[in-house]
Amino acid sequence: MTIRLIPFFFLALILAACTGSGPTAAEPPTPLPQPTELPTPDPVLLGREVFSRICAACHGLDAEGYANELNAPALNTAEHASEHPDQQIHDWVMNGKLGLGRQMPPQGDNLTDEEIHAVIAYLRTLWTEEQLSRQQDITSRWPATPEPTWTPGP
Numbered sequence: 001m002t003i004r005l006i007p008f009f010f011l012a013l014i015l016a017a018c019t020g021s022g023p024t025a026a027e028p029p030t031p032l033p034q035p036t037e038l039p040t041p042d043p044v045l046l047g048r049e050v051f052s053r054i055c056a057a058c059h060g061l062d063a064e065g066y067a068n069e070l071n072a073p074a075l076n077t078a079e080h081a082s083e084h085p086d087q088q089i090h091d092w093v094m095n096g097k098l099g100l101g102r103q104m105p106p107q108g109d110n111l112t113d114e115e116i117h118a119v120i121a122y123l124r125t126l127w128t129e130e131q132l133s134r135q136q137d138i139t140s141r142w143p144a145t146p147e148p149t150w151t152p153g154p
């Protein structure tokens, strides 16, 4: 660069500094999420937590069944848990279930209604699409509030 061009060079540098890389016009601040937009807890996640905390002791961590001497059946595709409507499962979890030579103790005192619904939502994720659609069908036809099948003794 010739000596005479040097001032222009600096002028160009100064112009570039002023225009190009300076702070851009202030952008409007991102609005904070409103309370109604807060994510609601995912029932399946809650249900999985409930399952591992309460049910897995007997039904196994993967719902494969037979985790202890009570011989709790599998609740996944291996057996027929998916043949029962939500209302029945809700009742059994709440009040317990008598079987042939085995029984499930009631869990109603350990769980809120929301947690029982959540654990059922989790069980649904264990079934095949066909099992699930049959289970949803029977659930939609089942009476909404069946009598408890078993009320624990005093």
Ligand code: HEC
Binding pocket: 050, 051, 054, 055, 056, 057, 058, 059, 070, 071, 072, 073, 074, 075, 079, 080, 081, 082, 089, 092, 093, 097, 098, 099, 100, 102, 103, 104, 105, 107, 119
């Ligand atoms: C203390 C052990 C124990 C715990 C804890 C337990 N269960 Fe059970 N569960 C059993 C036994 C035993 C049976 C079998 C009863 C029978 O033969 O009718 C059973 C049966 C069931 C059935 C019926 C399955 C079928 O195919 O007929 C469902 C559904 C079920 N349990 C869900 C649950 C859920 C959900 C939880 C957790 C909230 C849970 N159980 C906790 C022992 C348990």
